[in-house]
Amino acid sequence: xxxxxxxxxxxxxxxxxxxxxxxxxxxxxxxxxxxxxxxxxxxxxxxxxxxxxxxxxxxxxxxxxxxxxxxxxxxxxxxxxxxxxxxxxxxxxxxxxxxxxxxxxxxxxxxxxxxxxxxxxxxxxxxxxxxxxxxxxxxxxxxxxxxxxxxxxxxxxxxxxxxxxxxxxxxxxxxxxxxxxxxxxxxxxxxxxxxxxxxxxxxxxxxxxxxxxxxxxxxxxxxxxxxxxxxxxxxxxxxxxxxxxxxxxxxxxxxxxxxxxxxxxxxxxxxxxxxxxxxxxxxxxxxxxxxxxxxxxxxx
Amino acid sequence: xxxxxxxxxxxxxxxxxxxxxxxxxxxxxxxxxxxxxxxxxxxxxxxxxxxxxxxxxxxxxxxxxxxxxxxxxxxxxxxxxxxxxxxxxxxxxxxxxxxxxxxxxxxxxxxxxxxxxxxxxxxxxxxxxxxxxxxxxxxxxxxxxxxxxxxxxxxxxxxxxxxxxxxxxxxxxxxxxxxxxxxxxxxxxxxxxxxxxxxxxxxxxxxxxxxxxxxxxxxxxxxxxxxxxxxxxxxxxxxxxxxxxxxxxxxxxxxxxxxxxxxxxxxxxxxxxxxxxxxxxxxxxxx
Amino acid sequence: xxxxxxxxxxxxxxxxxxxxxxxxxxxxxxxxxxxxxxxxxxxxxxxxxxxxxxxxxxxxxxxxxxxxxxxxxxxxxxxxxxxxxxxxxxxxxxxxxxxxxxxxxxxxxxxxxxxxxxxxxxxxxxxxxxxxxxxxxxxxxxxxxxxxxxxxxxxxxxxxxxxxxxxxxxxxxxxxxxxxxxxxxxxxxxxxxxxxxxxxxxxxxxxxxxxxxxxxxxxxxxxxxxxxxxxxxxxxxxxxxxxxxxxxxxxxxxxxxxxxxxxxx
Numbered sequence: 001x002x003x004x005x006x007x008x009x010x011x012x013x014x015x016x017x018x019x020x021x022x023x024x025x026x027x028x029x030x031x032x033x034x035x036x037x038x039x040x041x042x043x044x045x046x047x048x049x050x051x052x053x054x055x056x057x058x059x060x061x062x063x064x065x066x067x068x069x070x071x072x073x074x075x076x077x078x079x080x081x082x083x084x085x086x087x088x089x090x091x092x093x094x095x096x097x098x099x100x101x102x103x104x105x106x107x108x109x110x111x112x113x114x115x116x117x118x119x120x121x122x123x124x125x126x127x128x129x130x131x132x133x134x135x136x137x138x139x140x141x142x143x144x145x146x147x148x149x150x151x152x153x154x155x156x157x158x159x160x161x162x163x164x165x166x167x168x169x170x171x172x173x174x175x176x177x178x179x180x181x182x183x184x185x186x187x188x189x190x191x192x193x194x195x196x197x198x199x200x201x202x203x204x205x206x207x208x209x210x211x212x213x214x215x216x217x218x219x220x221x222x223x224x225x226x227x228x229x230x231x232x233x234x235x236x237x238x239x240x241x242x243x244x245x246x247x248x249x250x251x252x253x254x255x256x257x258x259x260x261x262x263x264x265x266x267x268x269x270x271x272x273x274x275x276x277x278x279x280x281x282x283x284x285x286x287x288x289x290x291x292x293x294x295x296x297x298x299x300x
Numbered sequence: 301x302x303x304x305x306x307x308x309x310x311x312x313x314x315x316x317x318x319x320x321x322x323x324x325x326x327x328x329x330x331x332x333x334x335x336x337x338x339x340x341x342x343x344x345x346x347x348x349x350x351x352x353x354x355x356x357x358x359x360x361x362x363x364x365x366x367x368x369x370x371x372x373x374x375x376x377x378x379x380x381x382x383x384x385x386x387x388x389x390x391x392x393x394x395x396x397x398x399x400x401x402x403x404x405x406x407x408x409x410x411x412x413x414x415x416x417x418x419x420x421x422x423x424x425x426x427x428x429x430x431x432x433x434x435x436x437x438x439x440x441x442x443x444x445x446x447x448x449x450x451x452x453x454x455x456x457x458x459x460x461x462x463x464x465x466x467x468x469x470x471x472x473x474x475x476x477x478x479x480x481x482x483x484x485x486x487x488x489x490x491x492x493x494x495x496x497x498x499x500x501x502x503x504x505x506x507x508x509x510x511x512x513x514x515x516x517x518x519x520x521x522x523x524x525x526x527x528x529x530x531x532x533x534x535x536x537x538x539x540x541x542x543x544x545x546x547x548x549x550x551x552x553x554x555x556x557x558x559x560x561x562x563x564x565x566x567x568x569x570x571x572x573x574x575x576x577x578x579x580x581x582x583x584x585x586x587x
Numbered sequence: 588x589x590x591x592x593x594x595x596x597x598x599x600x601x602x603x604x605x606x607x608x609x610x611x612x613x614x615x616x617x618x619x620x621x622x623x624x625x626x627x628x629x630x631x632x633x634x635x636x637x638x639x640x641x642x643x644x645x646x647x648x649x650x651x652x653x654x655x656x657x658x659x660x661x662x663x664x665x666x667x668x669x670x671x672x673x674x675x676x677x678x679x680x681x682x683x684x685x686x687x688x689x690x691x692x693x694x695x696x697x698x699x700x701x702x703x704x705x706x707x708x709x710x711x712x713x714x715x716x717x718x719x720x721x722x723x724x725x726x727x728x729x730x731x732x733x734x735x736x737x738x739x740x741x742x743x744x745x746x747x748x749x750x751x752x753x754x755x756x757x758x759x760x761x762x763x764x765x766x767x768x769x770x771x772x773x774x775x776x777x778x779x780x781x782x783x784x785x786x787x788x789x790x791x792x793x794x795x796x797x798x799x800x801x802x803x804x805x806x807x808x809x810x811x812x813x814x815x816x817x818x819x820x821x822x823x824x825x826x827x828x829x830x831x832x833x834x835x836x837x838x839x840x841x842x843x844x845x846x847x848x849x850x851x852x
Binding site: 059070072167254257259263276289290 | 590593597599605615616619622626646649651681683684685686690740785786
Binding site: 016019021022025026029032033036099100101103104105106107108109110111297299300 | 384406
């Protein structure tokens with residue numbers, strides 16, 4: 001064995017401030033864990049669903065087919081991103097405590113908030129990568145379907161068309177293209193991302209005081225369901241001020257439901273999307289602060 | 301300066317509603333001098349792990365305080381100079397040996413070429429050069445212990461806290477770890493060692509403290525504590541049987557008592573290591 | 588315990604504090620007419636438990652599509668009333684969908700209506716015609732509700748015009764039929780007034796005016812179309828030219844007042 005080199009560590013001995021670098025190290029490690037544990041295998045299943053949804057509906061009109069594809073794909077993205085947010089985040093802290101890896105990390109000059117934020121950001125990176133990958137698959141499916149429909153139109157109309165039919169065909173091609181690629185779909189994906197981020201934050205909060213993985217999955221899911229029902233509850237019991245005040249602790253997840261409106265061609269102003277995302281981010285920030293308050297005093 | 305100092309350090313755990321509290325540590329006053337190897341002994345539930353957790357701020361004291369190099373343990377800065385090897389260390393199994401040390405090094409603010417150099421040095425030190433690029437899921441228990449030591453040393457801390465460092469490790473590995481601890485001591489580092497394996501503690505520690513039911517019931521220099529001042533042992537070699545009788549008579553004539561006459565024994569560990577050393581085929585130690 | 592209590596207070600307090608923001612977003616959704624019928628007991632009975640759960644999970648579009656595909660299956664099996672019921676539920680779920688209102692009315696007027704006309708269980712032809720007529724009127728009422736829900740797009744006005752033009756006119760010269768064609772013209776005019784309406788929509792207005800009997804108005808409209816900027820508007824100019832020429836002959840427009848005087852190519 002060789003001698004240990006002396007004076008290898010260039011640490012400041014004066015103070016240890018909050019370090020984004022340390023947060024980044026923990027976040028990157030969290031993402032590495034998710035990738036190397038083959039979390040992404042399920043994307044293959046998602047891909048099959050997406051591609052399958054493009055093939056099943058050939059007996060319907062172009063407009064119907066496009067609507068089915070967009071509704072199905074965005075619905076899958078919504079469900080899967082919520083599942084990733086819950087399941088991916090629920091195990092972060094319990095696994096660290098159960099495996100005792102948290103001891104060696106917190107034994108280093110690492111603040112508890114850095115650790116918590118790093119794990120959370122790692123989970124968000126996973127979520128972001130997942131949503132991006134699903135979105136790219138979604139875009140590819142739309143493109144393939146659009147090209148297929150255009151090819152069909154050309155075959156239907158044939159060659160050497162009179163001017164009237166050329167105009168008609170071009171009109172239909174334009175409608176196919178317009179229904180396939182709508183820039184507003186990006187707004188739907190942004191809203192879904194904001195929603196999933198908020199769900200992940202809630203899961204993080206629950207996991208700061210609960211050690212049971214099952215509890216950490218079920219409770220955030222129930223909160224999500226309650227949040228989806230808030231709109232309906234407000235319609236039915238809006239007059240009961242006390243009940244509405246109590247329900248206010250649960251985020252209104254119904255506000256993030258933009259995808260359907262975009263698929264129907266309804267206008268979704270950027271101002272509205274901005275307000276929805278801001279709402280999600282404010283809720284997320286508050287919940288992360290709450291998680292920090294609990295975790296900072298938790299006995300490991 | 302003391303490496304570790306505690307004053308009236310007390311920890312009570314809540315057992316739940318109407319079940320009262322468990323006194324895990326009772327007004328512990330402990331001083332670990334800089335540069336010594338201190339053994340913290342005690343049965344299960346005596347408060348050893350609680351003491352280590354309090355020093356590392358993993359739990360909060362109910363009463364009292366603790367300092368590391370005069371920095372209160374509740375401050376993050378106290379851990380700048382501390383390296384910790386937990387009992388049965390479990391690291392991220394999907395990381396390789398190098399990646400594990402990189403991760404911990406970066407947490408300590410290290411990076412670039414200095415970190416890479418440090419990693420190479422430590423892998424060489426703990427004998428894991430050949431396994432550097434293997435994922436930890438493929439490491440044996442001894443290898444995990446060694447990578448654990450390496451991560452504890454990554455930032456060249458002045459104080460090492462080792463919780464059962466030789467638990468579950470074979471005799472060769474245990475000897476290596478003991479030799480390493482002595483080497484660290486030679487470099488001026490302070491080691492607080494918690495262990496059940498009393499024979500190993502005896503060979504390594506300068507001072508020991510014995511905890512029982514949260515209280516320090518015995519503390520002192522190892523050699524002084526274990527030696528029996530009243531008895532003297534003289535070892536001779538090739539003494540004829542006739543001369544043995546005259547020696548015994550001389551002892552009795554001096555007014556002392558012959559307590560026992562027997563051949564000295566080596567330790568089972570030494571016998572084991574000698575046998576392996578003599579075996580030309582080597583140990584097949586996993587690396 | 589103290590910290591947990593503080594966290595609970597923080598969450599409730601900020602929840603209350605965010606109510607104005609939530610209400611603002613909610614009100615904007617109402618203004619933009621997002622969503623559809625809320626999940627009532629009746630709706631849950633109509634769509635079943637599983638779809639009700641999917642609805643509550645925010646998968647309104649997927650649920651509507653599922654029911655639409657189901658209704659298509661009923662169409663193939665000729666189960667018209669089941670198809671009709673599903674289509675009614677679908678537009679309740681997504682009243683902003685032009686596609687569902689359009690295709691729903693098409694099914695009623697063209698498919699179900701024809702099936703009612705040719706149903707072997709009809710005792711007389713008159714009974715068949717009456718039943719077909721009932722489905723035409725159902726389609727009209729259905730589309731009228733669609734227009735109330737989606738008043739800012741050309742599509743449903745055009746489809747309503749087409750419904751009057753093709754189905755509600757009974758192919759006759761008597762006043763009720765002409766009334767229908769004049770109503771068709773009105774709807775085509777309304778549809779063509781939207782800037783994103785395709786040019787064929789614009790051409791249907793004067794066509795319907797002609798069938799309605801108002802040749803003068805039809806001629807005026809064809810001329811208006813003709814005098815658009817040919818370099819900026821994509822139109823079937825040859826068709827418009829032909830229509831103008833025909834009307835100029837039928838209306839005996841003096842040569843010097845014609846768009847296409849006789850003797851010119």
